[in-house]
Amino acid sequence: MVNDKRSHANLLHDRWNRRWKKDIISHRLRISYKETYLARTKGSVLHHKNLHMYRKRLDTFSVTRSKKVKTAKAQEKRHQRACRRIFHAKEHNRMDTTRHRLTTAQRYRFLFLPSQYIYKPIKHLQYTHGLDYPDYGFKIPYINRTDERDTLVHTVEQYNPIPNMFIPLKYRDIIPKEPLYTPLGVYIIPGSREWFTYMYNLDLGRRNLPSAPRLSRAERRVLKNNQRIKAVAEGSLLHGTSVKHYEQRVEAKKWLTLVLDYHHNKMTHLTARYDDSNDTEHKRKLHQEMVVFNAQFCKDVSICATVPKSDDELYTYSNKGKAWICNPLQPHFKVDTSDDTTKIERRPNKRLTTSQFNPLPVGDHDDRLKRR
Numbered sequence: 001m002v003n004d005k006r007s008h009a010n011l012l013h014d015r016w017n018r019r020w021k022k023d024i025i026s027h028r029l030r031i032s033y034k035e036t037y038l039a040r041t042k043g044s045v046l047h048h049k050n051l052h053m054y055r056k057r058l059d060t061f062s063v064t065r066s067k068k069v070k071t072a073k074a075q076e077k078r079h080q081r082a083c084r085r086i087f088h089a090k091e092h093n094r095m096d097t098t099r100h101r102l103t104t105a106q107r108y109r110f111l112f113l114p115s116q117y118i119y120k121p122i123k124h125l126q127y128t129h130g131l132d133y134p135d136y137g138f139k140i141p142y143i144n145r146t147d148e149r150d151t152l153v154h155t156v157e158q159y160n161p162i163p164n165m166f167i168p169l170k171y172r173d174i175i176p177k178e179p180l181y182t183p184l185g186v187y188i189i190p191g192s193r194e195w196f197t198y199m200y201n202l203d204l205g206r207r208n209l210p211s212a213p214r215l216s217r218a219e220r221r222v223l224k225n226n227q228r229i230k231a232v233a234e235g236s237l238l239h240g241t242s243v244k245h246y247e248q249r250v251e252a253k254k255w256l257t258l259v260l261d262y263h264h265n266k267m268t269h270l271t272a273r274y275d276d277s278n279d280t281e282h283k284r285k286l287h288q289e290m291v292v293f294n295a296q297f298c299k300d301v302s303i304c305a306t307v308p309k310s311d312d313e314l315y316t317y318s319n320k321g322k323a324w325i326c327n328p329l330q331p332h333f334k335v336d337t338s339d340d341t342t343k344i345e346r347r348p349n350k351r352l353t354t355s356q357f358n359p360l361p362v363g364d365h366d367d368r369l370k371r372r
Contacts, residue, residue: 009125009138012037012054016141024058029082030075033111034060038119039141045131052121053140058109059117086110163191171199174206266293 016037025032036057044050065072086108087101105112109120161175180188180198188194236246274286
C-alpha cells in the first residue's frame with residue numbers, strides 16, 4: 001500500500017462502507033473502547049457547514065484491571081492522574097460535577113464512562129469543492145453509491161382484514177383488525193374457508209357470553225352519581241381548580257366568554273356605524289352611546305345566551321336565547337355546594353366560641369353561645 005492521501009482516503013472509505021470496528025486496548029491503563037468510522041450526512045454538510053468527510057466514534061468504554069494487586073494499583077493511579085489532568089482545568093465547574101465532566105470530556109475527547117460516546121472529526125479529508133464534486137482523486141461518501149431513486153424497493157400490499165366478497169351481516173362488526181393465525185402459526189387468508197371457520201367460532205362465542213345483569217333503580221342512581229363525580233374530578237383537573245370550585249370556574253368561563261363576545265360584537269357594530277357616518281351630530285350620539293355602553297358594561301348581572309346543541313359547541317350571546325348565564329363575580333352568585341363541603345360547614349361537634357377563661361362577650365358581640 002502506498003502511503004499517500006489517496007490510498008489513505010480509499011482505505012477510510014472501505015472501512016466506513018464495511019462498518020469496520022476496531023478494539024483499542026491500553027495495557028498501561030488497562031482500559032478499552034471501540035472505534036468506528038462514520039460519514040457526515042448531507043444535511044450536516046449542506047446546512048451546518050461541516051466540511052469534514054469522516055469522523056470517528058469512540059464508545060463502549062470498559063475498565064479491566066490486572067489480577068496482580070501491585071499492577072492494578074499502578075493502573076488505577078495512572079487512570080486517576082489522567083482524570084485529574086482533564087477535569088481539574090480552570091474552565092471546569094466543580095459545582096455540577098456530572099454535567100461539566102461530560103462537557104469537558106467531550107471537549108478533550110476523553111472517555112471515562114461505559115455509556116459515553118465521543119465523535120472525533122478526521123480533519124485532513126474535507127469537502128473543499130462541494131458535496132457532489134466528482135473528481136477528488138479518491139472515493140468519497142454518497143457520490144460513489146447508487147442513487148436511491150434507482151434502487152428497487154420491495155414492498156408488500158397493505159393488510160386488508162375485510163375480503164373483497166360477500167360477508168354475512170353478523171360477521172361485519174366482529175372482524176379483527178390484526179392478521180389471524182392458527183394455533184400452529186399458519187397465516188389465515190381473509191375470505192378463505194379457515195377464515196370463515198374462525199369467524200363462525202368467534203360469533204358463536206360472542207352469543208354464548210352471559211348477558212349483563214340488569215341493574216335496579218338504586219344501582220343505576222349510584223352508577224350515575226359515580227360517573228358525575230368522576231367527570232367533575234376530571235374537569236377540575238383540566239380547569240386547574242378543586243372539586244369544590246369547579247362549578248364556579250365553569251360558570252366564570254362561560255360568563256367571560258359571553259361578555260367578551262358581546263362587547264366585541266357591540267363595539268364592532270357601533271364603530272362601523274361611526275366610521276361610515278359623515279354627520280357630526282350622528283357621530284356625537286354614537287360616541288355617547290359607546291361611552292355609556294362601556295360604563296354599564298361590567299355592571300350586568302346575567303347575559304342571555306343560546307343553549308349549545310352538543311358538547312363541542314359553546315354558549316353564544318343572543319337576545320332570544322333560552323339560557324341565562326349569571327355573573328360569578330357578583331356577591332349574590334351561588335353555586336351548588338358539594339356534600340363534603342356542606343358536612344364541613346355544619347360542624348356539629350365544634351366547641352363553643354367562649355371558654356371558661358373568657359365567660360363574657362367581647363365587644364358588641366351577643367352570640368357568644370352560638371355554634372359557628
